[in-house]
Amino acid sequence: MIKNFLRDKLSRRSGVGNPVKEPFYTLFMAFYELIIKESKELFDYEPIFAAVSNLISKIKITATVTIDNRIQNINLTKGLIQNYFKHTDSPTRSSGSYAVDFEGYLRRSKTEAANYDFKQGFYSLDDRNRNYDERNLDKILQNIAAMANLGKGKKGYIFIGVSDKEPDTQRIEQLDKITAPRFYSFGIVLIQI
Numbered sequence: 001m002i003k004n005f006l007r008d009k010l011s012r013r014s015g016v017g018n019p020v021k022e023p024f025y026t027l028f029m030a031f032y033e034l035i036i037k038e039s040k041e042l043f044d045y046e047p048i049f050a051a052v053s054n055l056i057s058k059i060k061i062t063a064t065v066t067i068d069n070r071i072q073n074i075n076l077t078k079g080l081i082q083n084y085f086k087h088t089d090s091p092t093r094s095s096g097s098y099a100v101d102f103e104g105y106l107r108r109s110k111t112e113a114a115n116y117d118f119k120q121g122f123y124s125l126d127d128r129n130r131n132y133d134e135r136n137l138d139k140i141l142q143n144i145a146a147m148a149n150l151g152k153g154k155k156g157y158i159f160i161g162v163s164d165k166e167p168d169t170q171r172i173e174q175l176d177k178i179t180a181p182r183f184y185s186f187g188i189v190l191i192q193i
Contacts, residue, residue: 161190
């Protein structure tokens with residue numbers, strides 16, 4: 001369904017390998033730059049569909065894809081759609097930008113830094129008493145107090161629901177009957193698959 005929609009909307013060419021590949025990449029990167037890099041939010045959907053209709057005829061497609069061509073295509077596409085985005089003064093960021101940050105923290109974290117920490121959650125790992133454990137809250141509060149000492153204007157993050165020990169991840173999977181995704185040595189134990 002979505003493949004046909006994209007093919008029909010972004011490209012009217014047929015029989016040319018995958019005619020949606022370059023227009024889709026270009027549109028995706030234009031959205032990425034507007035939403036993630038420029039902190040804008042979409043406010044009018046309908047005109048965007050018209051603006052990107054047959055996008056393949058508006059961007060430069062060559063036999064060999066170059067960085068310069070891609071940058072030009074992304075900038076052209078941003079120009080087509082940017083009027084339907086607005087700056088936001090909201091203190092919250094998009095969920096997509098938080099996901100990118102989260103993966104970045106996990107990726108960089110062979111050892112935990114002073115400004116972020118990972119906690120598996122608030123519940124004990126005891127199979128007979130799988131209840132809220134105030135000791136886990138105490139540890140989290142201690143981390144918050146330690147992060148407050150990082151200095152003026154510094155930020156700290158505590159990621160709850162991330163196990164940094166494989167035995168704990170396996171124990172949570174057993175107790176909660178879930179399959180936790182792994183990211184490097186971390187188990188994301190609050191997301192069920």
